[in-house]
Amino acid sequence: MFVRSKWVVVCLIALVMILSIGIVINGAKKITIRVWYPDELGIKPKYVDQAAAAFRKDFPNVNLEIRRFKMPPRDFKTKLLLALGSGEGPDVIHFSGGSNIAEFADAGYIVPLDKYVNSWPDWSQYPDAVKGGVTYEGHVYAIPYGLDMRWLYYNKNIFRAVGLPVPWQPKSWNDIINAAIVIKERAPDKIPFALYAGVAGSGGTLAHAFLPLFYGAGGKLYDSKTGKWIVDSPAYRKTLEFYREVFLKYKLSPQEVMTLPKPWTTMRRKIGTGELGILYEGGWVYGGYIHNLGLEKARETVGYAMMPSEHGKFFFTIGGSGTVWYVCSQSKHPELAWEYIKRFNSKEIVAHINIEDPHPVARMDSASLPEFQAQKYLVDCTNALKYAKFPPLQPELTKVTYRIQLLTSRVASGELTIDDAMKKYISEMKSDLGADKVEIVK
Amino acid sequence: MQRKAQLILVYFIFIAILIYFSLPSLWLFLSVFNAHAAPFIEIPKKPTLINFVKVFKDYNFSTYLFNSVFVSTITMILVTLTASLAGYSLSRWQSKYKNHIIYSILLLRTIPTSATMIPIYSLMRTLHLRNSYLGLILIYTAGQLPFLIWLIEQFFDTIPPEMEEAAWIDGSSYLRTLFSIVMPIAKPGIAVIAILSFRAAWSESVLVLVLIDSEHLQTIPRAFYEAIRTMGGSYIEYRYEIVATMGLFFLLPLMIIFLITHKYFVKGMLGGAIK
């Protein structure tokens, strides 16, 4: 008995010693700057590394730790927030902007960048509209590099085969539905149209499906004068009626958009492979077609058009600040974090990453580079951005997006009628946001 | 004649059940050897082992494998030690409250992880025990203790106390008696709880989602979860064969453990149901 307990004590002491040595070694490490970014496509790492090389050259004593998260944005957001919530966040965050800026700023996760951009000469290259997209409550919180816009894509081969015009520019919602009906009748083995709905569609349900319709019907989601969310208006009903016609009346869009784990992966691919006729998607998706088909073949196969309003009174696209860079408030060395961001957002990197992963550039001097001007597609994107409408950048947008996801899928799956779905939506929005934060427009 | 009809009927049912139960697993096993698997079940035209190579080379799987083995083994040791001590104490303790304690321990077992995962996240974040093996191991251990204490207590109940007393009278200390007399007899029971706790820690996939973010701490369940969510990539096709290979590594140890310990396993799992 006695002998045993002696050994136990010896073992315990040894354990404690090993642990404390480990802690001491850990503590002696040099300054570390951690950069987190999500990327599934594989284009970003090259440019992130270019910026990292520039950073390491200037700060050889700083340990720059870059971590790529190969996962969909929603999963990355969960992961990031779990880490931020427990104080284990990185120094530099790379994530989509939009309403995240307000959400993160409200939570105190990110710091205002005003003092950094004011002493950064390049900041003057950013147009005011772009600056406005990353400003929340009077402070600049993020640095964008490539902006978002969206197209109505169509597969030219299918269109030619069924006798639809190429190039195609629909003049109204009816033009879209009619084209899809023609595809359904004459090419029954193809999917005519894919319209995202439900939670499975993630952010796409809002920006690639609901909003292009809703704005086209003259809808307004958030009233910036009263600070209230509009939860019912004729535009809602028109949009949902479009959903009903597409999913239930003419059965043009497959129900799988609501059940596939990542419907956008499948649907984007199908436009390229010629299995799907029409899809509203991000401008950057074209990069995938170029990647898979080559520039020439992509041009022959995949067409893109502006979204028409309900009766063709105007044409527009859904814009956004794209993926942006944040300095995390949990960083012990925010000035070093900023140094990294600065190096990523150089004229050259911004131009080249957006050529490879096609987006309109955030800083104007990048667009003037001849490499950029040589890309007809990018010039088209940049022009389309002039007609962009934006989602409201309020912190509540995440909650509202979730409710809109439910709303669209309830109608699209036939679970509820438009009236019942709206009733449910209104009561959910009241409960989520507070009855004093919502209003109904007749 | 009647026997023949009976045989046909029985085999008809057998085949129907076999199709239902084997098809998904067969698909997994076949996909592993296919260079480009589809969701449709097909025998690989050119069987290949390339997926095993890829999983280890391109997906950092050896780290996950090591982490899983490490966490499960330490959990197993900790559970086995504390549960057998507690089970023995409970078995030999004489009190009118004893049954109450045993039943409240069993009651704890009925709480599902889904009910405690959110508080566990919030608690571990407050204690700064997220993203550490220590936190994961402590949570896993505590989660399994109630059931396994109960199981091993039943086992100690079958060991006659007279032997211990004889040892005391011979001048042996309590601890010594426990380790030299009781534990050897209880070996089969201890083996059962060791294996059950290893299995539970190995396949636990909920808490690891909310407790671990760090790449180098990821275990197989966490890596597999991320694989099924992300293997698509934006333009890249869903790599069924890669996910299937990870799934196979996830499943295989459980199959091996089951084959070795089938008899105890069934008894252990049924727990309270069969006496």
Added chain:
Amino acid sequence: MGKRYRNASYPHQNECDIVRRSRYLFWGFLPAGILIVLFFITPAIWGVYSSMTNMALVGKAARHLQFIGFQNYLKLITDSAFFTAIMNSVKYVVGGAIIGQFLLGLGLALLLEYTEKKGIKGGNVVYGFVMLAWLTPALVSGFEWGAMYDYYYGTLNNILKLLGLSKINWLGKTPMLAVIIANIWQGTAFSMMVFDSALKTIPVELYEAAKMDGASHWQSIRYITLPLIKNIAIIDLINITMVTFGVFLMIMAITNGGPGMKTTTLSLYAYRAAFENYRIGYGCSIAMVLLAINLIFGFTYLKVLKKIS
């Protein structure tokens, strides 16, 4: 099991020994006790506290943690999605556990027992594959069934095509049925094992006597087997109900709760509220409801167990 010594006393003991020994027993129980209290009971109590706060991962609430009393619970009562989730859980449990796993498990156990007696081969293979499904971790099962149900390339629709039938949109049209079928696939083995072990405890003499009296096979099942395994059946039912009620990973992997809310069960709803909509406090209040429901099942389970033993 053999002889039990649960409350057996040591034959040669005196007061002093009892006190001394209880002290050792107390130390023996302590490590496990501490672990259980700290990392099992504390989270549950902590959950009660968290459910009364506005704890969140985004927005102003992430910075300003506030105690808000029963507000989350009041919100829960007016949250129609919460009731949809409860209804989905009921469907999932009734379809998957109570009807599916229970009946299929009982049927399989009886069939295997019968074939073993009659010397019909092949029972072991069936048993093996049913067990294999049960051993498969939930995420892997979900991955396998997601592939089975895939609309364009999945095994099921390809089989339908081979048979000349048209494709079925499993996850779009019949999502609940789809996840229930997957749940039965995974869970049946437990009931099968329970009944298999129970059937083995029934003395052969009973059947022989019945046969002498001229009872048919069905009659002996009806009048001998079923009454004898009644209690075990109740235990099994409560057990699989509890387990099915608490799991959500497989659904997450197959449909992710969709389309809409159609396959979002209560436990999945709790997960999503906390980790996809980032409202930890609200998610906790749902989790506490789950906990309460499970404790009620647990009490019933123990009562039955007590009655039997």
